[in-house]
Amino acid sequence: MRTFVAKGVVGIARLLAGGNVRRVGFTPDERQRIYFANHASHLDFVLVWAALPARLRAMTRPVAAKDYWDRAGLRRYLGVKVFNAVLIERTPTSTAPNPIDILLDGLGDRHSLIIFPEGTRGDGSTIAPFKSGLYRLGKARPDVELVPAYISNLNRVLPKGEFVPVPMLASVSFGEPMHIGEDEDKSAFLDRARNAILELRQW
Amino acid sequence: MVNMIHDRQTLMLFGGVLALLLVATIVGQLIKLRKRGDVVDNLNARIRAWWVMSAVFALSLLTGGLGSVILFAALSFFALREFITLTPTRPADHSALFWVFFIITPLQYYLVGAAWYGFFSVLIPVYAFLFIPSRIALSGDSTCFLERSAKIQWGLMVCVYCVSHVPALLMLEIPGYAGKNARLLFFLVVIVQLSDVLQYVWGKLLGKHKIAPVISPSKTWEGFIGGVLSATLIGTALWWATPFTMWQTMGMAFIITVMGFLGGLTMSAIKRDAGVKDWGSSIQGHGGVLDRIDSICFAGPIFFHLTRYFFT
Secondary structure, eight states: OHHHHHHHHHHHHHHHHOOEEEESSOOOOSSOEEEEEOOOSTTHHHHHHHHSOHHHHTTEEEEEEHHHHSSTTHHHIIIIIISOOEEEOSSOOSSSOOHHHHHHHHHTTTOEEEEOTTOSOOOSSSOOOOOTHHHHHHHHOTTSEEEEEEEESHHHHSOTTOSSOOOOOOEEEEOOOBOOOTTOOHHHHHHHHHHHHHHHTTO | OGGGGGSHHHHHHHHHHHHHHHHHHHHHHHHHHHOOSHHHHHHHHHHHHHHHHHHHHHHHHHTOHHHHHHHHHHHHHHHHHHHHHTSOOOGGGHHHHHHIIIIIHHHHHHHHHTTOHHHHTTIIIIIIHHHHHHHHHHHTOOTTHHHHHHHHHHHIIIIIIIHHHHHHGGGOOOTTOTTOTHHHHHHHHHHHHHHHHHHHHHHHHHOOSBSOTTTOTTOBHHHHHHHHHHHHHHHHHTGGGSSSOHHHHHHHHHHHHHHHHHHHHHHHHHHHHHTOSOSOSOBTTTBSHHHHHHHHHHHHHHHHHHHHHHHO
């Protein structure tokens, strides 16, 4: 049933946004990875997820906002059951566990993650500076490849503040996997990661 | 329409297409044996896609009117999606676009299915034309206002209004031709597509003098004349399947092919302006849906109205 619903959601996403996928120096396989992408729409993770081969989808978990997805009904069903999302608080409280620990936990020893290091949805015209989570994840798990992904046009399918999507051809471009350099500091790495996504724009 | 499957003339029409596809496939494979390269691969990809497109089209005709209405509604949807993707809209257009895709387009095809000619012919040129700019104005963003409204309206006209005239052929009541209208649809689509292919073939064989090099480097006078004449001749040979006399059929086929050419040229101009080669990549070797149906967009409404005015 869950895979059936997942197929349905992927089908709807493709009907709305097309299924255009480009791979620039990236070959999908079973290795553990963290896909990081620009963020302009609630549908972003669905499209990145749909852009992966079906056998990799089951092991790939999107990271999503707990306050949005952990609500009774359809959202929790889709978020937790269908997409197996790792949910984190957007506004951390002192009592809540460290979000990085939750992500590392979600990664485990066989899953991959889809994260949006900008932290919030933009308007699609620019990419905001990255938050440090990607760097901290990469430091804690140097064995996991970090894969940049650029999502184009999806902000026009479902812009921030709108509730109903309209059809528009979007695309997902995956770039070459990267690792944090041995003596690379936080801001240098985050800049490099952000530029990797910006470079994919031309494809 | 159901008993259409059983009659001989229809079988001959479908048989003709089947024979053509077989010949094309064999020729494509023979060329592949002698020569390799991107052009040959593209040719064979195109032929493979033709098999799929012909099968879908044939199925839609055999399932009766409803199948054709659904098929062309889907084509309109995908074509409009390609068109709007290349059109720079702004966030304030979102609601207008929602209406365009999910209310106006289905309504237009509902009217085709319901054979409500009066409303069908004014829904988009009158009601949508007034509704779209109003809805955008309500969103309160005046940047490039006229341009945005005009482009959305243009997309709707070409991708939905024009295309919907093809299945609308089924609603025409032609004396002595009742229950056979699906053949008109077949005639139109086959002649337009053949004309496209033949213009391409003649252009590759003899093409020298470019018609509009800036807009479409592949369109030549030799290809145009050769394609139009040969497609018109083939169309004339199908006169027994139409409600027209032989000379009338020739005239219709000629107009269809010329309109098809103008459609391809016009849509190329838009692509050139947007800086792209194809509208999309959904059909192997052909580009997007709009690349395949651009000529039908222009030929459909004219064929519909000529038939309606002179023969009903």
